[in-house]
Amino acid sequence: MKRFYILSILMLCLMQVVHAQQPALDAAILVETQRGEYFQLTIGGRLINPAPAPRVAVGELPAGRHILNLRVLGRGRRAQNITAEIILASGYESVYTLVPTVPGRAFPLVLRKVEDVPYSRPLPPAGGNEVCQYVMDQQDVDRVLRFMKDEGFDDRRLDIAKGEIKLAGGIMTEDLYLLMKAISFEDRRVALAKFAYNYVCDRQRFSRVLDALDFSNSKRELQDFLYKEIR
Known part of the structure; x- marks a missing residue:
């Protein structure tokens, strides 16, 4: 009994020491893009936002050194990967912005620190389609568009687009628009838009795909579908 009592005391002391050695989670970071580009943020090997977003906030981080990896998506170009080492101050939220390296140009981007503001509350989760x-x-x-172009029938093009979107797991609205334009018949375009809705990462821009339709009845059908989805 005495041995058990001593062992319990030792375990309690050990737990207190371990707890004391754990860093306080009293720092935070906010990263956003100046022009609204979508990106994924990884901190210390942990992916923060699987769904790309133009603004990502992370709270309850330990102060000190962190390695950031950002994958910035860009229309008409390959994604840009950025790695940066930052220092988070205890009790503060560090604000960073992704800005063009050369003023007046869209890409490439660079991560710049804006300010440190007192951190006193939990930050909202990263936005985007989770x-x-x-x-x-x-x-x-581009690869999917080539596959679709090689097919002479719209039904086959529709199947290819659906399969590739499902396989990838996500698509941006502007890219969905391009795939829809690669299909000749309106009803197939509408079918692709409806299928892809659950895979679109920037749903707030989904109405853009209406521009891929030529007839008012097709646009009304897709609008009705969208309004039902967002209720």
């Missing part, structure tokens, strides 16, 4: 686990990049979209 269903998205991966986003088709420019190379993926």
Whole structure:
């Protein structure tokens, strides 16, 4: 009994020592893009936002050194990967912005620190469609467009587009628009848009795909579908 008592005391002391050695989670970071580009943020090897977003906030981090990896998506170009080492101050939220390296140009981007502000509350979770686990990049979209072009029938083109979107797990609205334009018949375009809705990572821009339709009845059908989905 005495041995058990001593062992319990030792375990309690050990737990207190371990707890004391754990860093306080009293730092935070906010990363956003100046022009609204979508990106994924990884901190210390942990992916923060599987769904790309133009603004990512992370709270309850230990102060000190962190390695950031950012994958920035870009229309008409390959994704840009950025690695940066930062220092988070205890009790502060560090604000960073992705800005063009050369003023007046869209890419490439560079991560710049804006300010440190007192951190006193939990930050909201990163925005974006959490269903998205991966986003088709420019190379993926070009490949799918080539596959679709090689097919002479719209039904086959529709099947290819659906399969590739499902396989990738995510697509941006602008890229969905391109795939829809590669299909000749309106009803197939509408079918692709409806299928892809759950895979679109920037759903707030989904109405853009209406521009891929020529007839008012097709646009009304897709609008009705969209309004039902967002209720």
